[in-house]
Amino acid sequence: MSMAPVLDTLVQLVVVSVLFAAACAFTPADNYLILCGTSASATVDGRTFVGDAHLPALVLTAPQSAEANASASSVTGSDEPALYQYARVFMAPSSYTFAIKEPGRHFVRLHFFPFRYQSDDLAADARFRVSVQGVVFVDGYTPKNGTAVVREFSVNVPGDTLVIAFTPTGKVAFVNAIEVVSHPDDLIADTAQTVSSLGQYTGLSTQALETVHRINMGIPKITPSNDSLWRTWLPDQSFLLDSTLAEHKKVRPSTLHRMVGLATTETAPDQVYATATELNTSLAANTLNVQFNVTWRFDTPPGSAYLLRLHFCDIVSKAANGLAFNVYVGGWRVLPDYQISSDTSGELAVPIYRDFVLSAKDATGAITVSIGPSTLGNVDPDGLLNGLEIMRVVGSTGASGAGAPPHGSKKITTGIVVGSAVAGVTVVTALGFIALRTLRRKKPAKQPSSTWAAFSASALASRSRTHSFGKSDSGSRRNTVTLGQGAGAGYRFPFAVLQQATSGFNEGMVIGEGGFGKVYKGMLGDDTRVAVKRGNRRSQQGLNEFRTEIELLSRLRHRHLVSLIGYCDERREMILVYEYMARGTLRSHLYGSELPPLSWKQRLEVCIGAARGLHYLHTGSAKAIIHRDVKSANILLDDSFMAKVADFGLSKTGPELDKTHVSTAVKGSFGYLDPEYFRRQMLTEKSDVYSFGVVLLEVLCARPVIDPTLPREKVNLAEWATQRLKSGELDSIVDQRIAGTIQPDSLKKFADTAEKCLAEYGVERPTMGDVLWCLEFALQLQEASPDSSGTDNMRLVPAVTSQFQRSQSIASDGTDATMSANLGDLDGMSMRRVFSKMVKSEEGR
16 A cells, blocks of 8 residues: 555644644743832843832742842843842842742743842852742852853642742842743653663652753854743853864754644744754764764753753754664763654654653763764764753652642643644554654664674684684674683673763763874773773774784783773774773873872882883793883873783784894884884884883983973983983982982982983893893882991892793793792783673674
8 A cells, every 4th residue: 555645644634733733822821020129120032020019919028128229231241131230139038929820830030140239249148048839949059240140940830829938048148030930731741761771750740840051052042032931042062072073054944844742832942943963974974983973061060860851853864764873861872873753753854852861870960962873884974963951850849749730720621622632633643653664674783894804804814722703603704802711801892882881982081092092981881990992993003903902912911911801893993992090191190280290119119010011021921022112101000000001002923932023114102212123123022121211211200202392402301311311410300399209229220220221222221021120129229218228128139030041931831930920910810800790792783
């Protein structure tokens, strides 16, 4: 059967329904607009505010109050100065009582603007509490000088009076203007989807809500005169974390198509739905990395639940079902692969909204809302948002029960009449909606990107016994790393999990950035803190680094190496997930930040930890592993300042036993590069030793390795510092913030070690094991009493193990027997607790 006749009928019914709805435009039964502290009146946005003196139907109980006024020129913090030239000032608890003609939901808007009158200053003297129907709405409010504030609440009034009480908690309380205006009961539904878990929040219809933010995604600010409920909608630019990722769209309001049962003009005016903030599609088209999100950040008081209303209207698509995107609130994906047309029976430009409740325990201060591209293969990378309202749930206002209608409300009868008139229309609309949903094509199952096919094939061909790539039951190769004895570092995360963990890769979660990509702080569902490094896939080098990290860290485990928890390769992504290092980089604790300086003992302990990690890389397996990018930014610190070496994307397996070096292209960071490696392209473990020597100088001097702002002879740290050391000017280069706390013997041993690491030729440099020994000796010298001799301290340190002895200590399984004996260093079991709480992703997920 053809669907054309059904669709034509449906469109006609929609048009009739919209015309019917327009004829039933909302008129508030109660509409009190009060100018406080005067008998005058003022017209604002086409509405007349009347003075509270002798106003009919209004009872003002104010045993001690005063009328205050200011000149219009002094009221500069508001768009409507006429509302703020007067104020009612209370020196004792006082109240306004309003006679309510029609019980139900009402807006209560309180206007505040502190000014100086006579000898009093409201900004300095006022502190107070405001209650509505006995419930505290404003607690301990202290106004800011020169700033007008509107506090808006939606209150369910079950009876025939509404009482607003002001209680001074400081010297005085005051209010400039009050609005009590009816609004449709169905503007606030009783239920909404919860954010942090799949479920329903009930009882909203009986609770008071405070509007904290009301935003129009687009250019214009919408003033009360352009809203049927006299609301203000602010533009979204100041809330965007990165405006370059977004672009604003707008259409003529006349192109919108409102449908019965969806958003009305009272839900939001046409101007909200006729404008939108969209993902920057031109940016997505010009880069391979299309997985970026647009994020807004809103400051909100903690300790309350919040109702979030998201407004959508597809004003950008040319055809239905072509737009799908993800919507996030905080770290939760509330609308996965959302298609607006699925809620509008396939129609475009139809205004709708979706409600969500964020619980009080999850609302910890700032709320972020993000939109990002869907991972579906049949849609373009796009997404949009038209408007957003964030409302604080104040609490019950005394209605008869959760979800119960207000007693005696005439709006219930009106609702029945209107509902009966459009019942047939609604049924037909629903049937049409079901038919169209049935005809929608089935979404294709998500598959790992083919980008990694070559990676999997090569890894499969060269896999070691501790790192292999499996096959599914069907025999087709999959891109999931499975580990043998290496224990768990190959957990493959779904992309959606990492999006949720990082609040949609929120720019506010970025904790670092390097050549591979940005690093985000994340929180997994089991409350495990992680660092998520998202690769920039614009170059083949990124793919090589991604592969190297997984292959190396899957078989390495040491307490001084950052642990790899897992990875993600969905949708051409290159994402690595590491244990979270709370203290950040060593570099950030030396210079370039506001962090307090590390003590000399802390610096020595950090260097010792990093040296242990590098020593393990060089000696912990049959073939040495050369890090090739040792620098202070790749030495990370945990909560207790224990150092761990990170970033193995440039690492290289060392030479064969019959060779002295690896011939390879030069890779590394400028300022840390071994000059011999740079000249001859011959890589050895001593190249890491040189780079580590530069790190030791950073620790000693607390300055960047390259600083072009300094005089020419000081630009390069290694050249400048080694020259000073050779000239015996050690004291002149030490970080002066801690110079007075360092034992001279410890300082000299440390400086000598750094200078030896920076020898021009690799054969003249110590091994990392020798460096480690020297640093441990320097620490013992620092901890010894000032009058202890170097000879006494030497007895505390074991004899230096020769290079020959170390080579003989390699165990048959490829590990360093000496290091293996120290169970505190090996950490092969440390991540089992993490993986015991994780559930492996299902096959084909």
